[in-house]
Amino acid sequence: MGKATGFMEHQRETATRRPVIERVNDWFEIYQDFPxxxxxxxxxxxxxCGVPFCHTGCPVNNLIPDWNDLxxxxxxxxxxxxxxxxxxxxEFTGRICPAPCExxxxxxxxxxxxxxxxxxxxxxxxxxxxxxxxxxxPKFRSGKKVAVVGSGPAGLAxxxxxxxxxxxxxxxxxxxxxxxxLRYGIPEFKMEKQVLDRRLEQMEAEGVKFVTNAHVGHAxxxxxxxxxxxxxxxxxxxxxxxxxxxxxxxxxxxxxxxxFLPQANKRCHGDELExxxxxxxxxxxxxxxxxxxxGADCLGTVHRQKAASVHQFEIMPxxxxxxxxxxxxxxxxxxxxxxxxxxxxGTRGWSxxxxxxxxxxxxxxxxxxxxxxxxxxxxxxxAGTEFVMDCDLALLAMGFTGCVRAGMIQRLGVKLDARGxxxxxxxxxxxxxxxxxxxDMRRGQSLVVWAIAxxxxxxxxxxxxxxxxxxxxxxxxxxxRFDLIPV
Numbered sequence: 001m002g003k004a005t006g007f008m009e010h011q012r013e014t015a016t017r018r019p020v021i022e023r024v025n026d027w028f029e030i031y032q033d034f035p036x037x038x039x040x041x042x043x044x045x046x047x048x049c050g051v052p053f054c055h056t057g058c059p060v061n062n063l064i065p066d067w068n069d070l071x072x073x074x075x076x077x078x079x080x081x082x083x084x085x086x087x088x089x090x091e092f093t094g095r096i097c098p099a100p101c102e103x104x105x106x107x108x109x110x111x112x113x114x115x116x117x118x119x120x121x122x123x124x125x126x127x128x129x130x131x132x133x134x135x136x137x138p139k140f141r142s143g144k145k146v147a148v149v150g151s152g153p154a155g156l157a158x159x160x161x162x163x164x165x166x167x168x169x170x171x172x173x174x175x176x177x178x179x180x181x182l183r184y185g186i187p188e189f190k191m192e193k194q195v196l197d198r199r200l201e202q203m204e205a206e207g208v209k210f211v212t213n214a215h216v217g218h219a220x221x222x223x224x225x226x227x228x229x230x231x232x233x234x235x236x237x238x239x240x241x242x243x244x245x246x247x248x249x250x251x252x253x254x255x256x257x258x259x260f261l262p263q264a265n266k267r268c269h270g271d272e273l274e275x276x277x278x279x280x281x282x283x284x285x286x287x288x289x290x291x292x293x294x295g296a297d298c299l300g301t302v303h304r305q306k307a308a309s310v311h312q313f314e315i316m317p318x319x320x321x322x323x324x325x326x327x328x329x330x331x332x333x334x335x336x337x338x339x340x341x342x343x344x345x346g347t348r349g350w351s352x353x354x355x356x357x358x359x360x361x362x363x364x365x366x367x368x369x370x371x372x373x374x375x376x377x378x379x380x381x382x383a384g385t386e387f388v389m390d391c392d393l394a395l396l397a398m399g400f401t402g403c404v405r406a407g408m409i410q411r412l413g414v415k416l417d418a419r420g421x422x423x424x425x426x427x428x429x430x431x432x433x434x435x436x437x438x439x440d441m442r443r444g445q446s447l448v449v450w451a452i453a454x455x456x457x458x459x460x461x462x463x464x465x466x467x468x469x470x471x472x473x474x475x476x477x478x479x480x481r482f483d484l485i486p487v
Contacts, residue, residue, distance in 0.1 A: 006044030057104025094121025152180025154439025217408030248357030
């Protein structure tokens with residue numbers, strides 16, 4: 001611990017967000033730079049606790065006190081080495097992780113927690129600036145071949161780990177670009193895609209092969225992968241969205257969030273979309289159904305597309321402003337969270353259920369009908385609270401129900417658990433020999449940091465599987481002298 005009294009001398013600080021009037025007119029990341037002297041002061045706030053609960057709060061078990069202290073001392077290369085020892089992509093988690101490590105910070109019991117996420121991001125960005133991060137190809141090759149299906153954070157983490165272990169790795173992605181939800185789910189204002197691209201360049205230089213427009217189970221036969229590769233990792237995510245089964249759901253203008261968000265990112269890439277399939281909020285009365293992270297991503301995107309108005313509805317009651325007594329330290333706290341998108345405008349509504357949509361004679365949605373409801377689990381409608389609101393665009397951001405079954409999952413015949421995810425043992429192996437699973441496809445909808453953790457653990461198990469001794473051929477049975485007697 002570099003400074004024993006640091007937590008008493010310095011207050012928590014993080015990077016400030018750019019002014020709303022500025023950032024809603026562009027797609028750049030919303031946070032401003034954080035000065036080095038302030039960053040080192042934040043590192044000094046870490047108490048190097050006897051039991052660092054931040055380790056267990058973090059799904060990848062980051063060595064947080066270690067690199068906090070190294071950041072305080074300005075030993076950036078060593079800090080980066082510690083950071084990379086548990087996390088392949090700290091530039092992703094440093095931007096989009098909700099920081100469960102900070103919720104578990106011991107200082108957070110009675111003071112604002114250490115700015116762990118800010119320090120993590122700053123260390124890795126310093127690594128890129130100073131040229132500390134470069135390709136690390138393996139020194140030998142095992143000759144084994146691995147197919148990774150899905151190029152989100154779980155697939156990428158597993159691919160890098162397996163490649164560095166010496167195996168030949170090919171990543172298959174059904175979209176036209178690599179990255180999964182990092183590419184087409186996370187908006188540019190949360191993570192600019194050059195952050196992803198520079199890491200992909202590193203992985204390619206290390207020997208990882210990427211194949212796009214390769215929808216396994218459809219354009220790419222599953223049998224081909226099983227025949228050509230020694231092991232397969234399923235890391236395709238939990239892409240089956242939760243639907244809203246109410247009258248009017250079929251009207252034009254009612255879309256899943258993951259039909260809307262990828263289009264915004266494609267436009268930022270310079271892609272031209274077919275007009276008939278274009279989903280834009282410009283000039284429309286937009287309503288987002290779902291109050292989580294995906295809903296907030298839709299909210300920020302709608303602001304930048306200049307909607308006439310925007311509301312975000314959540315069926316759950318409004319959380320408390322501070323940590324709920326039901327989620328005491330070091331648990332992840334139930335409390336109201338205000339993302340950058342919420343600062344930018346719009347109206348949030350709580351304990352609201354949608355009862356139906358109505359439209360015009362051309363089949364376009366024009367109104368949302370809703371009602372206030374009571375607390376969970378019953379969500380009983382409250383009489384007299386019915387309302388109708390103008391709605392030209394409705395975005396369903398209510399979470400996901402598991403992996404898509406049609407195609408790859410059905411053809412492989414892997415066993416699913418009760419929640420519709422690929423069932424595995426503790427070694428991440430599925431019911432089909434040689435086929436493993438990780439990330440949202442295995443655990444259900446979750447965080448980027450969990451996906452990275454799962455990818456790393458699955459890669460470790462697959463490495464053991466690939467290096468297992470080859471079964472010895474059975475010795476030929478000694479011939480008897482009676483075998484020579486003609487019949």
